[in-house]
Amino acid sequence: MSIMPARRGGGLCAALTASALALAGCFAAPPAPSEDSGERIGLAMLLPPRSGLTPFSDDAFKLSRWNTAETLVVLDADGDAQPGLATRWERVDGRTWRFDIRDGVRFHDGTGLTAEHVAAALTAATKASPKPRILDGVELTARADGNAVLVGTADVDPLVPQRLSSPQLSILAPAAYGADGVVNPVRAGTGPFVLTAVDGSSGATLDRFDGYWGEPAAASGIDVDFVPDGTARAAALRTGTADVVEAIPVSQVELLDEALVHEVPMPRTNTLYLNTEHGPFADPAVRAAAREAIDRATLVARVYEGRADEARGLLGPALPWAAPGRSEGAYATALARRAQPAPVAGVPITLGTFTDRAELPEVAVLLEQQLEAAGFVVTQDVREYSFIESDALAGAFDAFILSRATVLDSGDPVAYMFSDFACAGSFNIAQLCDPAVDAALREAAAIEAGPQRRAAIMRAEAAVLATDAAVPMLHERVIQGEAAGVAGVARDPRERELITSASTVSGDQR
Numbered sequence: 296m297s298i299m300p301a302r303r304g305g306g307l308c309a310a311l312t313a314s315a316l317a318l319a320g321c322f323a324a325p326p327a328p329s330e331d332s333g334e335r336i337g338l339a340m341l342l343p344p345r346s347g348l349t350p351f352s353d354d355a356f357k358l359s360r361w362n363t364a365e366t367l368v369v370l371d372a373d374g375d376a377q378p379g380l381a382t383r384w385e386r387v388d389g390r391t392w393r394f395d396i397r398d399g400v401r402f403h404d405g406t407g408l409t410a411e412h413v414a415a416a417l418t419a420a421t422k423a424s425p426k427p428r429i430l431d432g433v434e435l436t437a438r439a440d441g442n443a444v445l446v447g448t449a450d451v452d453p454l455v456p457q458r459l460s461s462p463q464l465s466i467l468a469p470a471a472y473g474a475d476g477v478v479n480p481v482r483a484g485t486g487p488f489v490l491t492a493v494d495g496s497s498g499a500t501l502d503r504f505d506g507y508w509g510e511p512a513a514a515s516g517i518d519v520d521f522v523p524d525g526t527a528r529a530a531a532l533r534t535g536t537a538d539v540v541e542a543i544p545v546s547q548v549e550l551l552d553e554a555l556v557h558e559v560p561m562p563r564t565n566t567l568y569l570n571t572e573h574g575p576f577a578d579p580a581v582r583a584a585a586r587e588a589i590d591r592a593t594l595v596a597r598v599y600e601g602r603a604d605e606a607r608g609l610l611g612p613a614l615p616w617a618a619p620g621r622s623e624g625a626y627a628t629a630l631a632r633r634a635q636p637a638p639v640a641g642v643p644i645t646l647g648t649f650t651d652r653a654e655l656p657e658v659a660v661l662l663e664q665q666l667e668a669a670g671f672v673v674t675q676d677v678r679e680y681s682f683i684e685s686d687a688l689a690g691a692f693d694a695f696i697l698s699r700a701t702v703l704d705s706g707d708p709v710a711y712m713f714s715d716f717a718c719a720g721s722f723n724i725a726q727l728c729d730p731a732v733d734a735a736l737r738e739a740a741a742i743e744a745g746p747q748r749r750a751a752i753m754r755a756e757a758a759v760l761a762t763d764a765a766v767p768m769l770h771e772r773v774i775q776g777e778a779a780g781v782a783g784v785a786r787d788p789r790e791r792e793l794i795t796s797a798s799t800v801s802g803d804q805r
Contacts, residue, residue: 334514334515334799334800334801335514335515335516335517335518335800336514336516336517336518336538336539336781336794336798336799336800337518337520337531337536337537337538337539337800338361338517338518338519338520338537338538338539338540338541338793338794339519339520339522339527339528339531339532339536339537339539339540339541340357340360340519340520340521340522340541341521341522341523341528341541341542342521342523343495343496343497343521343523344357344493344496344521347477347478348478348480348493349423349477349478349480350364350420350427350462350463350464350465350467350478350480351420351423351425351426351427351463351478352427352463353428353463355427355461355462355463355465356462356790356791358462358465358480358484358490359462359465359791359792360790360791360792360793360794361486361488361490361499361501361517361519361793361794362486362487362488362512362792362793362794362795362796363403363480363484363486363488363489363490363501364462364465364466364467364480364483364484364485364486365379365380365465365466365484365485365486366379366380366459366460366461366462366464366465366466367379367380367381367394367396367413367444367459367460367464367466368381368384368394368456368457368459368460369460370457370460370706370789370791372615373615373616373749374457374614374702374706374707374744374749375744375745376456376457376460376744378397379397379460380396380397380400380408380413380466380485381394381395381396381397381444381459382395382396382397383395384456386743387445389451390447390448390449390450390451390452391445391446391447392445392446392447392455392456393440393443393444393445393446394413394443394444394445394446394459395442395443396408396409396410396413396442396443396444397508398442399508400485400508401485401506401508402467402468402482402483402484402485403468403482403483403484403485403489403490403504403506404468404470404482404483405506406468406469406470408466408485409439409442410439410440410441410442410443410444411439412466412468412469413437413439413444413466414437414438414439414444415469415472416464416465416466416467416472417435417437417444417446417459417464417466418436418437419472419478420463420464421434421435421436421437422476423476424476427461427463427464427704428463428704429458429461429463429464429704429705430458430463433448433449433450433452433458434448434449434450435447435448435458436448446459453740453741453742453743453744453748454705454707454743454744456744457705457706457707457744458704458705460705460706461704461705462791463704465484466485467480467483467484468482468483468484470483471483481493485507485508486504486507487503487504487507487509487510487511487512487796488501488502488503488504488512488516488517488794489501489502489503489504496521497520497521498518498519498520498521499517499519500516500517500518500519501516501517501519502515502516503515503516507796509796510796510797511796512796512798513783513796513797513798513799514794514798514799514800517794520537525542525543525544525546525547526544526547528540528541528542528543528547528776529543529544529547529548529550529551529776532551532555532776532778533550533551533552535778537776537778538777538778538780538781538800539775539776539777539778539781539784539793539794539798540775540776540777541773541775541793542773542774542775543556543774543775543776544774545599545600545602545774548600548602548774551776552779554779555776555777555778555779556774556775556776557774557775557776557777557786558602558772558773558774558775559772559773559774559775559786559787559788560604560611560612560613560770560772560788561611561613561770561771561772561773561788562610562611562613562614562700562701562702562708562788562789563611563613563698563699563700563701563770563771564606564609564610564611564698564699564701564767564768564769564770564771565594565603565606565654565655565658565696565697565698565699565767565768565769565770565771566606566609566696566697566698566699566765566766566767566768567585567589567662567694567695567696567765567766567767567768568694568695568696568697568715568724568725568764568765569582569585569693569694569725569763569764569765569766570690570692570693570694570695570724570725570726571725571726571727571728571762571764572690572726573690573726574644574693575639575642575643575644575693576644576693576694578637579633579634579762579763580634580635580636580637581637581639581642582634582762582763582764583633583634583635583636583637583763584636584637584638584639584669584670584671585639585666585669585671585694585763585766586636586763586766587636587669588665588666588668588669588671589662589665589766589768590665591605591606591768591769592605593661593665594658594661594662594768594769595769597657597661598654598657598658598661599654599769599771602772602774603769603770603771603772604769604770604772605768605769605770606767606768606769606770607621607767608621608756608757608760608767609701609708609712609756609759609760609765609767610701610708610752610753610756611701611770612770613702613770613788613789614701614702614708616749617753617756620749620750620752620753620756621753621757623750623753623754625754625757626753626754626756626757627757628757629731629735629754629757629758629760629761630757630760630761631761632731632761632762633760633761633763634763638670639669639670639671640670641670641672642670642671642672643671643672643673643674644666644671644672644673644674644693644694645673645674645675645676645691645692645693645694646659646662646663646666646673646674646675646676646692646693646694646695646696647675647676647677647678647683647686647687647691647692647694647695647696648675648677648683648695648696648697649677649678649679649680649683649684650677650678650679650680651679651680652698654698655677655696655698656677658696658768659675659677659696660675662696662768663675676692687724688722688723688724690724690726695724697724698771699711699715702789706789707744707748707752708752709736709739709740709748709752709755712736712739712752712755712756712759713736713740715765716729716732716736716759716764716765717732717733717736718733725764725765727759727762727764727765729758729762729764731758731761732755732758732759732762734758735751735754735755735757735758736755736758738751738754738755739751739752739754739755773790778800779801780800780801781798781799781800781801782797782798782799782800783795783796783797783798783799784798
């Protein structure tokens, strides 16, 4: 394990638990501190790496947020694919795509990027154990063809470009991939910042990469501290120990200068799932009564202190195209299938949720009050998630509160909607099986990314809402801290971007 150079944010390490484990694997020794112009950015992050910063795990999102590892494709705000390390792509046939690889790109170790390197990196991802989540259920192959890569799938997949935007499919230098399957990301990316050292679960150091193919970084480097304790992260912003801070707890916001706090809408919806297969909610009219009982404004105000958005559908403001899609006539037509509420005086129901997300038990308490005011008799069952998931999936509850990510790694919500609401869905807590919903989901899944697919997704949302199998309550936000003098930092709902080439911090704010 390398010894890191002194970091301005190093004092934050004291906030970490003494039992934190060091990362697996060995990392290269760092160079002498950079003499480049430009201030360094101090970054306090929520969680330390869990898998040695391998890109095949969720640690890939750290490499992406540090802007050190890059992908063939990036996504715009609508989720449409834009050039990254690939400059263009085309669909060769139903199961094959061709991606032209950008010229003039160098890895941080000096190796020039080639199509062979890209194909090898993608192939390594398919052989990883476990495979990257973005490849679940996908049989993907990659081979070089001149200065292009041919990417094939066993089944027709209109979302191949979106899949290749996942940080879990970042392209690293050939030397990063060990024969034993271990991937070492140090000095292996192509981004504007080069990862030079990692200090176990304490922090990481990145320097500007002067050989970057795109816009050079304005900052001379990034000093990262991993600070799981939310109070410590907030204190780092308040005291000026960190310039940028991830995930500040709502409880800490009042202690901070409001100008330093930025709320980012997340593609995550707090939803009440109703058991459509058996029990009281097998009756659509009883489900409608539950829908009408929910006071979203009270939930947002009292549990989230106003720092969430009342839900109008399954998809929230993190997807800017969702709200306009609800104005289409087809959307209103689908919602017209909704049942009218029935009287529910004395109807007993079981309401489940879990303790792992601290706000959910609080939501359950308020929701119980609202449902009982409508006439339901509520019995709560609240446990740790690992002890309640199997019962929830088996339909053991009449109602279940879940905070659910609605956009998975491809940047597209169809996978989430299939999983939760299709007859064959693997996460179908509502036990829903509705022909209209399945037809709408199949239609959306078959369309390539773009306006037509988004319109079909909204029709599928309306089809789900028409059943009242799921009652969306609110959309969550994450609170990001930025010190005075910080500029050019990304506020990304997908949590793929954070420090950019344009990110700067004024030295006189230190």
